[in-house]
Amino acid sequence: MARPSNFPPPFSSSDYVAEPTDPADERIEVGILIVGGGPAGLACAIRLGQLLEEHPDVAERLGEVPVAVLEKGKQPGSHLVSGAVVDPRALRRLFGNRLRMDELPTFGPVTGESVYVLTRRAALPIPPPPPMRNHGNWIFSLSQLGSFLAERAEEGGAMILPETTAQKLLVSHGRVVGARTGDKGRGREGGELGNFEAGSDVVAKVTVLAEGTQGHLTGVALDRFSLHGEDPQVWELAVKEVWKVEKPLDRVIHTMGWPLRTGKRYREFGGSFIYPMGKDMVTIGLVVGLDYRDASLSVHDLLQELKTHPKIRRILAGGERVEWGAKTIPSGGFHSLPQRLHAPGLLLCGDGVGMVNVPRLKGIHYAIESGRLAAEAAFRALQRGETPATALSSYDDAVRDSFIWRELHEVRNMRQVFGRGFIVGGALASAMTVSKGRVELGKMRAEPDADQPLLVTDRDASYPAPDGKLTFDKLSSVFASGNKTRDDQPNHIKIERRVPREVARLWEHMCPAQVYEIGAEDGDGTVLLEVAASNCVQCGAITAKGGRLTPPEGGSGPEYTLT
Amino acid sequence: MAALVFLEQHGGELQKGSLGVLAKAASLGDGDVAAVIAGEGARALAAEAGKFGAAKVWTCESAEVAQPLPQPRVDVLAQVVEEGGYDTVLFANSVLAADVAAGLAARLDAGLNWDLADIELQDGELVGKRPALQDSVYAAVGWSGTPRLALFRAGSFDATPAGGGEPEVAEVSPAYREHSTAVKLVGQDAAESSGPSIEDADIIVAGGRGLGSPDNFTLAEELAKALGGAVGATRAVVDAGWYPYSAQIGQTGKTVSPKLYVALGISGAIQHKVGMQSSGTIVAINKDANAPIFEFSDLGVVGDVHAIVPKLTELIRARRA
Numbered sequence: 001m002a003r004p005s006n007f008p009p010p011f012s013s014s015d016y017v018a019e020p021t022d023p024a025d026e027r028i029e030v031g032i033l034i035v036g037g038g039p040a041g042l043a044c045a046i047r048l049g050q051l052l053e054e055h056p057d058v059a060e061r062l063g064e065v066p067v068a069v070l071e072k073g074k075q076p077g078s079h080l081v082s083g084a085v086v087d088p089r090a091l092r093r094l095f096g097n098r099l100r101m102d103e104l105p106t107f108g109p110v111t112g113e114s115v116y117v118l119t120r121r122a123a124l125p126i127p128p129p130p131p132m133r134n135h136g137n138w139i140f141s142l143s144q145l146g147s148f149l150a151e152r153a154e155e156g157g158a159m160i161l162p163e164t165t166a167q168k169l170l171v172s173h174g175r176v177v178g179a180r181t182g183d184k185g186r187g188r189e190g191g192e193l194g195n196f197e198a199g200s201d202v203v204a205k206v207t208v209l210a211e212g213t214q215g216h217l218t219g220v221a222l223d224r225f226s227l228h229g230e231d232p233q234v235w236e237l238a239v240k241e242v243w244k245v246e247k248p249l250d251r252v253i254h255t256m257g258w259p260l261r262t263g264k265r266y267r268e269f270g271g272s273f274i275y276p277m278g279k280d281m282v283t284i285g286l287v288v289g290l291d292y293r294d295a296s297l298s299v300h301d302l303l304q305e306l307k308t309h310p311k312i313r314r315i316l317a318g319g320e321r322v323e324w325g326a327k328t329i330p331s332g333g334f335h336s337l338p339q340r341l342h343a344p345g346l347l348l349c350g351d352g353v354g355m356v357n358v359p360r361l362k363g364i365h366y367a368i369e370s371g372r373l374a375a376e377a378a379f380r381a382l383q384r385g386e387t388p389a390t391a392l393s394s395y396d397d398a399v400r401d402s403f404i405w406r407e408l409h410e411v412r413n414m415r416q417v418f419g420r421g422f423i424v425g426g427a428l429a430s431a432m433t434v435s436k437g438r439v440e441l442g443k444m445r446a447e448p449d450a451d452q453p454l455l456v457t458d459r460d461a462s463y464p465a466p467d468g469k470l471t472f473d474k475l476s477s478v479f480a481s482g483n484k485t486r487d488d489q490p491n492h493i494k495i496e497r498r499v500p501r502e503v504a505r506l507w508e509h510m511c512p513a514q515v516y517e518i519g520a521e522d523g524d525g526t527v528l529l530e531v532a533a534s535n536c537v538q539c540g541a542i543t544a545k546g547g548r549l550t551p552p553e554g555g556s557g558p559e560y561t562l563t
Numbered sequence: 564m565a566a567l568v569f570l571e572q573h574g575g576e577l578q579k580g581s582l583g584v585l586a587k588a589a590s591l592g593d594g595d596v597a598a599v600i601a602g603e604g605a606r607a608l609a610a611e612a613g614k615f616g617a618a619k620v621w622t623c624e625s626a627e628v629a630q631p632l633p634q635p636r637v638d639v640l641a642q643v644v645e646e647g648g649y650d651t652v653l654f655a656n657s658v659l660a661a662d663v664a665a666g667l668a669a670r671l672d673a674g675l676n677w678d679l680a681d682i683e684l685q686d687g688e689l690v691g692k693r694p695a696l697q698d699s700v701y702a703a704v705g706w707s708g709t710p711r712l713a714l715f716r717a718g719s720f721d722a723t724p725a726g727g728g729e730p731e732v733a734e735v736s737p738a739y740r741e742h743s744t745a746v747k748l749v750g751q752d753a754a755e756s757s758g759p760s761i762e763d764a765d766i767i768v769a770g771g772r773g774l775g776s777p778d779n780f781t782l783a784e785e786l787a788k789a790l791g792g793a794v795g796a797t798r799a800v801v802d803a804g805w806y807p808y809s810a811q812i813g814q815t816g817k818t819v820s821p822k823l824y825v826a827l828g829i830s831g832a833i834q835h836k837v838g839m840q841s842s843g844t845i846v847a848i849n850k851d852a853n854a855p856i857f858e859f860s861d862l863g864v865v866g867d868v869h870a871i872v873p874k875l876t877e878l879i880r881a882r883r884a
Binding site for chain 1: 798799801802803808811814815816832833834837853855858
């Protein structure tokens with residue numbers, strides 16, 4: 001049976017490691033370079049701003065730009081999507097008494113919650129299992145939190161460079177010395193257009209990779225410095241929508257079961273989250289483990305199907321979809337963490353290295369906390385009399401002493417007991433009881449998602465036809481993500497284009513943004529895959545399932561504002 | 564103010580934009596305005612310049628300025644400014660004029676205000692108006708010394724004859740600098756246009772993937788020709804290499820609003836819709852009755868484009884013949 005991993009992409013991470021090439025006087029010199037303007041990177045920039053304010057002598061030595069943040073999206077927040085019910089601990093630590101929770105752009109604390117096991121028509125309430133309890137947590141739009149954190153970081157003196165990708169990791173004499181930004185203005189075949197602008201070498205004393213899920217340079221760095229963890233990383237794919245609704249929702253809802261299938265051979269694990277964003281908006285999202293096997297499975301279409309459930313239709317009745325987004329979530333947990341979180345000149349944070357608590361469905365607070373700790377280690381490395389290597393390794397010690405490590409370690413075996421997955425996690429124990437075994441426990445995920453042998457069913461025949469009101473096709477969803485990527489740029493998705501039909505079918509259905517399409521038949525059972533790269537919302541699923549996402553031209557991709 | 568206006572001419576035709584600047588300068592009423600015309604037939608154009616308010620016209624017909632190259636004109640203008648003692652030189656923006664203005668500014672070490680939309684006298688001082696912040700405000704700009712150079716946006720002023728009389732005509736023949744004549748014009752070509760561009764067209768026939776193959780785009784082309792319209796394309800067919808990107812209509816292509824939009828084999832994804840929804844009358848032909856395009860068409864035909872379009876083209880040709 002075909003496995004996507006049998007058709008590896010034309011990608012070698014060594015192509016993305018380079019010595020600086022710009023003449024020395026043309027390089028952009030910064031003190032600390034942070035790649036990624038998400039919660040981890042921005043928390044790092046904010047903490048550095050606090051430290052440099054307290055130590056102006058160090059700031060002085062770092063030159064004109066002590067802290068720079070590269071952000072590939074149109075602006076910070078443009079590429080952030082989450083089911084953001086946030087544990088506020090890390091935010092409180094980051095801001096201390098500088099800001100209160102209610103001064104953040106939040107939709108308030110969680111006021112109630114329910115968990116349901118769904119069948120096609122019914123919804124069976126179960127008591128929220130302990131890890132899923134959200135009392136004391138706060139609801140955010142991560143996209144909005146991102147733009148808020150970016151403003152705080154800029155106030156602290158960080159320079160944020162939006163629409164700028166980090167294309168190559170600059171390594172000199174075995175030490176990371178910065179990143180090379182991506183070119184702009186290249187045509188489809190790579191030629192230079194009239195508005196061509198070459199990338200630049202941004203050199204730094206310390207580089208912090210905070211790229212989030214499927215981080216491009218994080219993957220490159222894990223290879224280059226042999227940092228991969230004991231188990232391979234695995235992912236889930238989440239697709240979500242934001243709705244304007246007529247009547248307010250008063251609680252956070254999680255569901256499991258339908259429309260996912262319970263048969264063991266399908267390996268379909270996941271569930272949904274539904275929560276209010278203030279009085280007039282609701283977020284609904286579906287998360288599915290990317291170790292699924294059915295080449296006809298489409299998380300986007302399953303989300304559309306989920307919305308037709310009577311229980312959920314009622315919540316959305318009379319409403320209007322206002323935004324749509326998709327993103328992968330690393331879910332390997334403790335055993336998939338890299339062996340080390342640092343390398344010479346380099347620190348790794350957040351989702352990029354898989355800091356997600358799967359049973360608790362949370363990772364934003366780990367991202368923020370790891371960013372804060374990375375800032376402290378990077379700052380230490382810049383002090384006079386410090387050995388940079390020792391200072392950077394103190395980041396690993398700090399993470400090990402933090403709640404990140406403690407909690408990920410505590411739940412490390414939850415994965416074996418409960419198996420699998422984002423939503424399933426801790427809920428499965430209860431779910432098993434109530435559903436009398438209809439919700440299956442999975443096996444432990446020790447093999448990469450792309451190694452799963454494929455099977456093909458006619459599952460796609462039952463996806464609801466898009467009506468443009470409750471259910472939507474993929475293209476209009478890409479539109480609702482704000483994506484208006486320039487079409488005539490090089491394809492940024494590295495993928496084997498001549499593959500067996502079932503592999504092409506897997507990619508076609510999997511991609512929530514309709515990037516892949518089965519093209520011409522080859523005669524010997526293989527087909528040519530067509531790639532509409534400008535649809536891509538950079539969710540990263542393709543990297544999990546046998547291709548490789550690299551950053552397109554800076555500023556491309558979705559422009560989320562509510563997700 | 565002693566003002567000089569650079570009048571641009573091609574093939575014996577004075578360019579409207581520069582005549583507009585001349586008329587504006589004359590209307591300021593602060594002293595006589597002179598003009599300079601270079602190139603073949605310059606002398607014959609002097610009288611026309613007079614009608615737009617030039618009291619004196621400097622002409623130059625030497626071989627060096629026969630071709631539309633900027634640098635020799637810089638020499639001409641520098642000479643005229645010196646001989647005539649002008650303190651203000653005005654240009655209407657064009658590819659040629661922008662180069663001449665920049666060259667003259669460098670030659671005379673003069674200040675150049677560019678992209679102006681208007682100019683006026685305030686208490687005897689010349690003040691330019693430059694649009695700023697995405698044209699939401701006008702910035703008032705001046706000069707710190709003379710000569711004052713200004714380059715106006717295309718279309719800033721109407722070229723209305725000011726009713727002036729015969730101008731005084733003077734010839735100028737400067738000493739051309741060596742580098743001024745180093746550039747040779749190898750050839751000149753007008754851009755070939757096979758029909759109206761899709762942004763300007765009143766009628767657009769656009770093709771989508773429903774046409775089936777790149778060859779079938781001739782269906783769209785033939786129909787467009789019969790209707791006197793332009794051909795557009797969807798992103799999918801541009802992506803597939805069936806048609807050039809310049810014809811792409813939609814979110815990431817061009818936004819069009821013709822009087823008549825004929826969509827052949829186009830499903831009508833929202834990315835396409837946002838590029839053409841403000842069209843006057845939308846006619847869609849598609850074999851899929853559920854295609855979203857029918858939701859925003861004025862006339863929808865469910866059927867095979869390959870069967871319908873040739874007949875439609877024939878009928879239109881017959882009607883127009």
